[in-house]
Amino acid sequence: MKKITVGAFLLSMMFVGVNAQSLKSPDGKFEMSFQLKGGVPYYNLKYNGATVVEDSKLGLRLFKDTSIKFASEIAKPEDAKFDLNNGFTKTDEKRDSKNETWQPVLGEKKSYINNYNELAVTLNQASADRSIVVKFRLFNDGLGFRYEFPQQKNLNYFTIREEDSEIDFPTDMKAWWMVADYDSQEYQYQETKISEIPARWDKAFDANASQSLVKNAVQSPLMLKKEGKDPLYINVAEAAVLDYPASHLEVDAQNFKFKTHLTADRQGAKGYIQTPSVTPWRTIIVSPKAEEVMASKMIFNLNEPTKYTDTSYIHPTKYMGVWWEMIIGKSQWAYAEPESNVRIGQTDFSKLTPTGKHAANNTKVKEYIDFAAENGFKGLLIEGWNIGWEDWFGHSKEFVFDFITPYPDFDIKMLNEYAHSKGIKLIMHHETSGSATNYERWSDKAFQLMNKYGYDAVKTGYVGDIIPRGEHHYSQWTINHFYRIAEKANEYKIMINSHESVRPTGESRTYPNYISAEAARGTEYEAFGGNNPDHQTILPFTRWMGGSMDYTPGIFQTKLDYYFPGDKRFVKTTLAKQLALYVTMYMPLQMAADLPENYKKHMDAFQFIKDVAADWDDTKILSAEPGDYVITARKAKGTENWFVGGITDENKRDYTVDFSFLDKGQKYEATIYEDGKDADYIDNPQSYNIYKKEITSKSKINFKMVRSGGFAVTIKKINK
Numbered sequence: 001m002k003k004i005t006v007g008a009f010l011l012s013m014m015f016v017g018v019n020a021q022s023l024k025s026p027d028g029k030f031e032m033s034f035q036l037k038g039g040v041p042y043y044n045l046k047y048n049g050a051t052v053v054e055d056s057k058l059g060l061r062l063f064k065d066t067s068i069k070f071a072s073e074i075a076k077p078e079d080a081k082f083d084l085n086n087g088f089t090k091t092d093e094k095r096d097s098k099n100e101t102w103q104p105v106l107g108e109k110k111s112y113i114n115n116y117n118e119l120a121v122t123l124n125q126a127s128a129d130r131s132i133v134v135k136f137r138l139f140n141d142g143l144g145f146r147y148e149f150p151q152q153k154n155l156n157y158f159t160i161r162e163e164d165s166e167i168d169f170p171t172d173m174k175a176w177w178m179v180a181d182y183d184s185q186e187y188q189y190q191e192t193k194i195s196e197i198p199a200r201w202d203k204a205f206d207a208n209a210s211q212s213l214v215k216n217a218v219q220s221p222l223m224l225k226k227e228g229k230d231p232l233y234i235n236v237a238e239a240a241v242l243d244y245p246a247s248h249l250e251v252d253a254q255n256f257k258f259k260t261h262l263t264a265d266r267q268g269a270k271g272y273i274q275t276p277s278v279t280p281w282r283t284i285i286v287s288p289k290a291e292e293v294m295a296s297k298m299i300f301n302l303n304e305p306t307k308y309t310d311t312s313y314i315h316p317t318k319y320m321g322v323w324w325e326m327i328i329g330k331s332q333w334a335y336a337e338p339e340s341n342v343r344i345g346q347t348d349f350s351k352l353t354p355t356g357k358h359a360a361n362n363t364k365v366k367e368y369i370d371f372a373a374e375n376g377f378k379g380l381l382i383e384g385w386n387i388g389w390e391d392w393f394g395h396s397k398e399f400v401f402d403f404i405t406p407y408p409d410f411d412i413k414m415l416n417e418y419a420h421s422k423g424i425k426l427i428m429h430h431e432t433s434g435s436a437t438n439y440e441r442w443s444d445k446a447f448q449l450m451n452k453y454g455y456d457a458v459k460t461g462y463v464g465d466i467i468p469r470g471e472h473h474y475s476q477w478t479i480n481h482f483y484r485i486a487e488k489a490n491e492y493k494i495m496i497n498s499h500e501s502v503r504p505t506g507e508s509r510t511y512p513n514y515i516s517a518e519a520a521r522g523t524e525y526e527a528f529g530g531n532n533p534d535h536q537t538i539l540p541f542t543r544w545m546g547g548s549m550d551y552t553p554g555i556f557q558t559k560l561d562y563y564f565p566g567d568k569r570f571v572k573t574t575l576a577k578q579l580a581l582y583v584t585m586y587m588p589l590q591m592a593a594d595l596p597e598n599y600k601k602h603m604d605a606f607q608f609i610k611d612v613a614a615d616w617d618d619t620k621i622l623s624a625e626p627g628d629y630v631i632t633a634r635k636a637k638g639t640e641n642w643f644v645g646g647i648t649d650e651n652k653r654d655y656t657v658d659f660s661f662l663d664k665g666q667k668y669e670a671t672i673y674e675d676g677k678d679a680d681y682i683d684n685p686q687s688y689n690i691y692k693k694e695i696t697s698k699s700k701i702n703f704k705m706v707r708s709g710g711f712a713v714t715i716k717k718i719n720k
Helices: 008-015 076-081 194-201 290-295 362-373 414-422 436-452 476-491 523-527 535-541 575-584 596-600 602-611
Strands: 021-024 032-036 040-047 050-057 060-062 088-102 111-127 132-141 142-149 157-165 164-167 174-177 179-181 190-193 213-219 222-226 232-239 249-254 256-261 273-274 281-287 317-322 379-381 424-433 457-461 493-501 514-517 589-591 616-625 627-637 641-650 653-658 668-675 688-695 702-705 708-717
Touching: 021 088, 021 111, 021 132, 032 088, 032 111, 032 132, 032 142, 032 179, 032 708, 040 132, 040 281, 050 281, 142 523, 157 256, 164 596, 174 194, 174 514, 190 194, 194 213, 213 256, 222 702, 232 290, 281 424, 281 457, 290 535, 290 616, 317 414, 317 424, 362 379, 362 414, 362 596, 379 702, 414 424, 424 436, 436 476, 476 493, 476 514, 535 575, 535 616, 535 627, 535 641, 575 602, 575 627, 575 668, 575 708, 596 602, 602 688, 602 708, 641 653, 641 702, 668 702, 702 708
Parallel strands: 317 379, 317 589, 379 424, 424 457, 457 493, 493 514
Antiparallel strands: 021 032, 032 040, 040 050, 050 164, 060 157, 088 111, 111 132, 132 142, 142 281, 157 273, 164 256, 174 190, 174 222, 179 213, 213 249, 222 232, 232 281, 249 256, 616 627, 627 641, 641 708, 653 702, 668 688, 668 708
């Protein structure tokens, strides 16, 4: 516990009940209180009567006017009078509640329950004659709050210097965190106490293609655990980040406190606001069970329903790709020698000397199409199909790609006709090299080309520094860009899967064609710096809280010395764990990422990837502990088929699956894929065992997961 002086305690008691408003969750387990102390707004949160969040300040700091000098605005004491964090009186409060069920276009369950009680407090700042609203929504799984700015004479246009929302915890807790960065979430997770974050921070990151680190700050979602006799799991995140920068969390390690830190633009400003406007929601999900935190859909509930009139084109897709062979270095994206001085519209690429390593060529693509079609896949991603890859990165070059012109060895018309004849739709790839301005200029023509050839999904990429120069991947302008592209794609009935973009915060409810994103350290890093064996057991509690991730699993040949003798890189999982990831990770755009040649050697194991669903009617988190293990069961959309997946970290682990979630009195056939007895993610990753077993709702099966191993189960009803 934090130390508190007697004087401070007595002073705090004087404020209890003064201008205080309280709110309870629908089930009564949560209670939050709001109050003004000397004109400064505070809130706190309790669960079952115990304090989860101590009195924590609210408010924002503003620039003194709407015109700021480039990167030179220095705060002065007299500027404080422009801030929205003090001098308030309460002038109004409104209460509301909602209990509804809504159906996501794509989701982990057929329907989600949105049940909350709401308190909206209007605060007036007499010195400037302006008002704001602090709105709280208390759910049965936690709290969301945001600021709202009604249009008014003295609060019309303003610029945010910083948002100072605090979350002050009473005790030191275990934390799963990554370093804060305005441009990347592609880092390893760390596991420390809150108090230990500063000591670990300098050792918690490696290099990235675009990097703007925030010292002693961490990214959200942040996962925490209060250990002891009455454990409590807490997730801190945000929801509905629209027309506003993404936030990070500054760490006060001594007081176990976090404060919002918004992503700046090149001028140092955090947000340009025209009223009426609202901020994103700050979210705090709390439960004594890790499984309930992981299953929470509060972040999605805090987003608005979609305004799209037609969502019929949005569908789950299982796909393969001409991708992994470039990631590992077997092939390449560029047609000619890298670093060639090429210009779109001027260079005649047919006259360049090909390297012979260009993967997106007619022969190879047809081979991938054949294999994907033979095995029931519906999509094929092809990267490196378009001109411009020779000098695409590292030059701050704005006009890198036109997104419509193929390389000489890629016959887009022929390949599309060939793919369609076999039931395959090609998935477009639009790497922007961070040049968002260029992509916006070309987006109509690019999407028109997709419509012409029957593409209905695109993978976008934002590798490198953002153009407009000086903007960041998570600043307000770029956030708006991502959703402008989503809206534009909707006009053309196209689904979006973005890479190197901002992490999702539930916006798939509002923009359902934005079906997936990367925005974390995915499988590709297994070929770069590597992912720790616990990585996949943390992501469902962090990155996945706000939306699906294109993690690109399914690597069967985990040792890269298979391709390059002596290469020490390897994917740090067993083959069985790769199968389990298709269940433990929600991916409506679901990739089988390895090369066809590697699947052909293990067609018995590949059967699970062919069978597993990509969208679900029901999901049950059977057991989970962040950083240790995840066991998940899911019911396939529109069927009676269930799938179960279990993964572990670097430790061996036994787990007994209780199949009581199945229909009573019904017999099922379970096909089980598990680690072999001699399996090991380092020494023998391709050892696995497959067998069938008849089960019922009364069945229990014990699985022995090896180090960084796992298991996967397909369950189908036996017709009587």
